[in-house]
Amino acid sequence: MLVEIKDAPFEPYQCLLDYQANAGFAGKYGATAAFVGTMREFNQGDDVEAMLLEHYPGMTEKYLEKISAEAATKWNILDSLIVHRIGEMLPNDPIVLVAVWSAHRAEAFDASRYLMEELKSRAPFWKKERLAEQTRWVEKKT
Amino acid sequence: MLVEIKDAPFEPYQCLLDYQANAGFAGKYGATAAFVGTMREFNQGDDVEAMLLEHYPGMTEKYLEKISAEAATKWNILDSLIVHRIGEMLPNDPIVLVAVWSAHRAEAFDASRYLMEELKSRAPFWKKERLAEQTRWVEKKT
Amino acid sequence: MTTKAVITVKFFASLREHVGQTEAEVAESGMKSVADVWSQATNNMALPENTLMAVNMEYVDSSCTVKAGDEVAFFPPVTGG
Amino acid sequence: MTTKAVITVKFFASLREHVGQTEAEVAESGMKSVADVWSQATNNMALPENTLMAVNMEYVDSSCTVKAGDEVAFFPPVTGG
Numbered sequence: 001m002l003v004e005i006k007d008a009p010f011e012p013y014q015c016l017l018d019y020q021a022n023a024g025f026a027g028k029y030g031a032t033a034a035f036v037g038t039m040r041e042f043n044q045g046d047d048v049e050a051m052l053l054e055h056y057p058g059m060t061e062k063y064l065e066k067i068s069a070e071a072a073t074k075w076n077i078l079d080s081l082i083v084h085r086i087g088e089m090l091p092n093d094p095i096v097l098v099a100v101w102s103a104h105r106a107e108a109f110d111a112s113r114y115l116m117e118e119l120k121s122r123a124p125f126w127k128k129e130r131l132a133e134q135t136r137w138v139e140k141k142t
Numbered sequence: 143m144l145v146e147i148k149d150a151p152f153e154p155y156q157c158l159l160d161y162q163a164n165a166g167f168a169g170k171y172g173a174t175a176a177f178v179g180t181m182r183e184f185n186q187g188d189d190v191e192a193m194l195l196e197h198y199p200g201m202t203e204k205y206l207e208k209i210s211a212e213a214a215t216k217w218n219i220l221d222s223l224i225v226h227r228i229g230e231m232l233p234n235d236p237i238v239l240v241a242v243w244s245a246h247r248a249e250a251f252d253a254s255r256y257l258m259e260e261l262k263s264r265a266p267f268w269k270k271e272r273l274a275e276q277t278r279w280v281e282k283k284t
Numbered sequence: 285m286t287t288k289a290v291i292t293v294k295f296f297a298s299l300r301e302h303v304g305q306t307e308a309e310v311a312e313s314g315m316k317s318v319a320d321v322w323s324q325a326t327n328n329m330a331l332p333e334n335t336l337m338a339v340n341m342e343y344v345d346s347s348c349t350v351k352a353g354d355e356v357a358f359f360p361p362v363t364g365g
Numbered sequence: 366m367t368t369k370a371v372i373t374v375k376f377f378a379s380l381r382e383h384v385g386q387t388e389a390e391v392a393e394s395g396m397k398s399v400a401d402v403w404s405q406a407t408n409n410m411a412l413p414e415n416t417l418m419a420v421n422m423e424y425v426d427s428s429c430t431v432k433a434g435d436e437v438a439f440f441p442p443v444t445g446g
Contacts, residue, residue, distance in 0.1 A: 013155035027183035027233050034176045037446050040245065041169035053445070054378050056438060059422035084445065091169050096446050103182065105262075105365075109255050116247060116446060122424065124417075124438075125445025126378035137379040140415075140442035179365050195364070196297050198357060201341035226364065238365050247446075258365060264343065266336075266357075267364025268297035279298040282334075282361035 001072065001080055003064040005055065007087045012036045012097035015083050020101070025078040029101040033108035035116050041091035043138070048129045053086045053095070056124035060084070067118040071100070074114070075107040082115060084125065143214065143222055145206040147197065149229045154178045154239035157225050162243070167220040171243040175250035177258050183233035185280070190271045195228045195237070198266035202226070209260040213242070216256070217249040224257060226267065289352045291315070293325040296359035303329060303358075312352040319346040321356045334361055370433045372396070374406040377440035384410060384439075393433035400427040402437045415442055 002019060016034055039051055064082050071080055083097040098115045102108040127138040144161060158176055181193055206224050213222055225239040240257045244250040269280040293308040300306055308325045315321055318337050322329075337344050338357045350356060374389040381387055389406045396402055399418050403410075418425055419438040431437060 013159060017155060030180055030182045032176075032178040032180065034174075034178070035247065035251070036174040036176070037247070038172055038174065040172045055445070056375070056377055056419075056422070056440065059419060059438065062422050105177065105179070105258060109177070109251075109258075113251050116251075120247075120443075120446040122443060123445050124377065124419075124440060124443055126441065127444045128378070137441070138444040140444055197364070198294070198296055198338075198341070198359065201338060201357065204341050262362075262365040264362060265364050266296065266338075266359060266362055268360065269363045270297070279360070280363040282363055 001068050003061055003068060004083045005060060006083060006085050009093055010083060010085060012094045015097055016099045019081045023079050025101055028103060029078050031102050031105040031108040032099060033112040034099040035112055036094055037096040039089055039091050039093045039095055043129060046131050048131060050130040051089050052128040053089060054126045055086050059124050063123050067115055071111040071114055075111045077102040077107050077111050143210050145203055145210060146225045147202060148225060148227050151235055152225060152227060154225060154236045157239055158241045161223045165221050167243055170245060171220050173244045173247040173250040174241060175254040176241040177254055178236055179238040181231055181233050181235045181237055185271060188273050190273060192272040193231050194270045195231060196268045197228045201266050205265050209257055213253040213256055217253045219244040219249050219253050291321055291350055292355045293321060294357040298360050299335060299358055316349055317346060318344060318348045318350060318356055321350055322358060372402055372431055373436045374402055375438040379441050380416060380439055397430055398427060399425060399429045399431060399437055402431055403439060
């Protein structure tokens, strides 16, 4: 179980493979469910040139570790990985990776979605978008 | 939208990245949901040394293309990719990749799970396991 | 038309081993349904429960009618993914 | 104990800009709740609706009691992922 905050661009699938290669569950996992959130070049009808992702250092990690532990309690999974970007980013940059490994698929699907929903609803990250003429804080919608 | 059958080991995340790099949706996807099925080294309490994956050439592709088209009708997604292995394989070999891209996460989660469930329930593939002392066809369970 | 007046039959996986053949051709004359194709191709073996059937690579049930040139396939429940 | 008799207050994102400060320290004396910390740190600004609050990096509500040495944070609804 690992939570990582990255302040520079990262390759989510490479992170996943690196973690998987060093984890203790080789041969035991039949299912990997991975979700990657990526920065879009538009939002709410406007072109977005760049984005600043602020977070609450310390609380972010604590919260993500808490939901990872919860997922491991709720479902029979082998392991999970969360990587989240912070700082200045550009369209097409990966923002977040959530990956879950389990013996069978239902648990990986359920747990990865749970982690993403909990992350979106409560993890202390905030997005500020830079448009052509202004910057704006993204307002919560989901 | 792409369906591929591979008769040799493949790297699912590299397939995903290659497809994504050449697809027309750069800048438009905020969500990628990927599922990878991997061969385990045990099944139903027995060590599995190898597995042969048989399929129905022609019908497999037709069926997978049909469910891909259905997913694109049911959900507002940007694209999907299914890659499935056939032939002789070993523990830790990837068996299947399903990836879905969409603007927002719910659609990618829902559509990827739909594709996996439909693939598991009706795509004409059959697994034959080689154990230490015998071979056996895997019996359907889900 | 003589060369076309046959139906191609395919068997897969455990069902292929059970019937002891991979592929067969049966004459079209007098057959009406996928069930008839099974009987003729297998010398009236019992159709195992849960057998899945396809005509021209689309799922059908055993009452589906067939015609010359069709490809009919029989196979056990699938276990891919 | 004098150096510890304070509460550290943090503000994030749009709320940080709204209150015009990133971090503050307030004396612990006489405060009972997170709401009191907000009032003292912001000179009695109104607490915006939907503000989220944490004490020592755990979510709490505004009635949560605080003590010297605590870190209290105020921030808007989160938008990560």
